[in-house]
Amino acid sequence: MISQCLQPSSLEALKLALVQSDRPLFAAGGTDLVVRMNRQSMTQSTLIDLSHMDPLKVIERRGDKLFIGAMCTMQTLSKSALVQSEAKLLSTAADHVGSTQIRNRATIGGNVANAAQCADTVPALIALEAEIELMDSKGLYRTLKVDDFVLGIGRTRLEENEAITGFYLPAARLRSAGGYAKIGSREKVTIAKLNGAMSCIQKDGHIGQVRVALGSLGARAFYAEALSEKLENLPVSQLLSEEVLQWFVEEVDRAIPGRASQPYKRNAVKAVAFSMLEQTIFESGR
Incomplete structure (x- = not known):
C-alpha cells in the first residue's frame, strides 16, 4: 500500500526523499510500474515520482x-x-521499444531497472560497455x-537507499560501428522473443574490439564473449557469411541447451544476426 508520494525535482531533494523512504517504489515513465500495480499489491509504503x-x-x-540521464525517454534517445x-x-x-505512446513515456532508467530479459536497451548498453550511475541517500x-x-x-544490484541517476558510455565505444535487432510475434510494438546488439571498431576493412550482447536467452541479457572473440579481426566483407550466422546459432546452443524454445531460437537468431551485421557493415562504411 502506498502511504505517501514524494516528487523531488533536484538531486538534493532526491537524496532527502531516499532518506525519508523505507524500501521506496520509483515511478519513472510508469509503463512497467502501472502494469505491476494492477497485477499485484505493492509492499512499499513510499512512492518516489521522478x-x-x-x-x-x-x-x-x-x-x-557521453552521459545519458536515467529519465531520458526512449523517444528522446531515438x-x-x-x-x-x-x-x-x-x-x-x-x-524499437513499444509504440510511440510508450516511447514518449518509458525511460532508459526504468527499462534497465525493470530488468526484463527482453528489455531493448540492455543489450545495447552492454555492447557499448556502458556504466550505470547510482546515488544513495547520503x-x-x-x-x-x-x-x-x-x-x-x-533483479538488480540496486540497494534500497539508491536511485539510478544515469549511464556513461565510454569514449572507446563512441562512434563505433554496430547495430541492434529484435524478433517478436509481430513486426511492430512487440516484446522481443530474441534481441541483440553489436559494437565494434573497423580498421583496414576488418572489425576489432567486438562486443555482441544477446537478450531473451535465459534470465538476463549477456555479453556473448565466445561469439565476440570469434568475430574479432574478421573482414567486414565476410560478416554476412553462412559460417558467421552459424556462430550465432552456436551461442544459442550454449545459452539455452535443452530448452523447449531452443529450436525456434536457433532459427530466429539468424534473422537477428543478419540485421545486426548488415547495420554494422553500413556503419563501417560511413
Missing part, C-alpha cells in the same frame, strides 16, 4: 564520455542527434557495468 527530475533528463558530454551520432545502436534500440555515487548490474528477471 517525473520532475530535470537533472536526470540530460544528454551531454562529461569529459570524454531522436537525439548526439545519441544518433555517438551511439547509433542505442538510438536504434530505443526506437549523496554518494557509485558506478558499475550494466552487464554486472542486472542479475536476472526483476
Whole structure:
C-alpha cells in the first residue's frame, strides 16, 4: 500500500526523499510500474515520482564520455542527434521499444531497472560497455557495468537507499560501428522473443574490439564473449557469411541447451544476426 508520494525535482531533494523512504517504489515513465500495480499489491509504503527530475533528463558530454540521464525517454534517445551520432545502436534500440505512446513515456532508467530479459536497451548498453550511475541517500555515487548490474528477471544490484541517476558510455565505444535487432510475434510494438546488439571498431576493412550482447536467452541479457572473440579481426566483407550466422546459432546452443524454445531460437537468431551485421557493415562504411 502506498502511504505517501514524494516528487523531488533536484538531486538534493532526491537524496532527502531516499532518506525519508523505507524500501521506496520509483515511478519513472510508469509503463512497467502501472502494469505491476494492477497485477499485484505493492509492499512499499513510499512512492518516489521522478517525473520532475530535470537533472536526470540530460544528454551531454562529461569529459570524454557521453552521459545519458536515467529519465531520458526512449523517444528522446531515438531522436537525439548526439545519441544518433555517438551511439547509433542505442538510438536504434530505443526506437524499437513499444509504440510511440510508450516511447514518449518509458525511460532508459526504468527499462534497465525493470530488468526484463527482453528489455531493448540492455543489450545495447552492454555492447557499448556502458556504466550505470547510482546515488544513495547520503549523496554518494557509485558506478558499475550494466552487464554486472542486472542479475536476472526483476533483479538488480540496486540497494534500497539508491536511485539510478544515469549511464556513461565510454569514449572507446563512441562512434563505433554496430547495430541492434529484435524478433517478436509481430513486426511492430512487440516484446522481443530474441534481441541483440553489436559494437565494434573497423580498421583496414576488418572489425576489432567486438562486443555482441544477446537478450531473451535465459534470465538476463549477456555479453556473448565466445561469439565476440570469434568475430574479432574478421573482414567486414565476410560478416554476412553462412559460417558467421552459424556462430550465432552456436551461442544459442550454449545459452539455452535443452530448452523447449531452443529450436525456434536457433532459427530466429539468424534473422537477428543478419540485421545486426548488415547495420554494422553500413556503419563501417560511413
